[in-house]
Amino acid sequence: MVEALTTTIQVASLVLAAWCLISTFRDQPMVVPHLVAMGVLWLALIAQAVVSGVLMxxxxxxxxxxxxxxYLATVVLIPPACAVWGFVERSRWGPAVIAFACLILPVMMVRLEQLWDPARV
Incomplete structure (x- = not known):
């Protein structure tokens, strides 16, 4: 696993979660920029999965x-599943679904790092 990419994914995920929570508290539905940001995060997760597969x-x-x-498969599948769910939910709870997913991803990335190199963590 690439540590810098893992850190980038964690930070981007937390920033997206904060943005979506703000949208939820403002009673705004999910908009296209939310989906674009989730897509970029998903691409970073796919890159991490590919790098991990090559290393393995x-x-x-x-x-x-x-x-x-x-864990790696779950991490890659969470963003598209939650993006679809959030897009279908046209109320303020659409961004809340994305925020929930984005709060789960950093924790799962930490667990992936622990599994990759248990002596380092």
Whole structure:
């Protein structure tokens, strides 16, 4: 895993969560910029998954490969699922769904780092 990319994902996710929570408290529905930001975050997560897959193919292995791959797949699937759910929910709760997803992602990224290199954490 690339530490700088992980940190970028965590920061971007928390910023997007704050933005969506502000939209929720202002009683605003989800708008296209929310989706674009979620798409950019999703691309960063896909990049991290690809890099991790290449590193695993090159011989580096996490402590628990099956658990690592399942967490990685979940992390990649959360943004599109929540973006669709948030877009369908045309009330103020649409951005709240995105904010919830964005608050989960940093925690899951920390867990991925723990699985990748348990001695470092």
């Amino acid at each position: 193919a090159g011989g580096e292995r996490p402590a628990e490969p099956l658990v690592f791959v399942s």
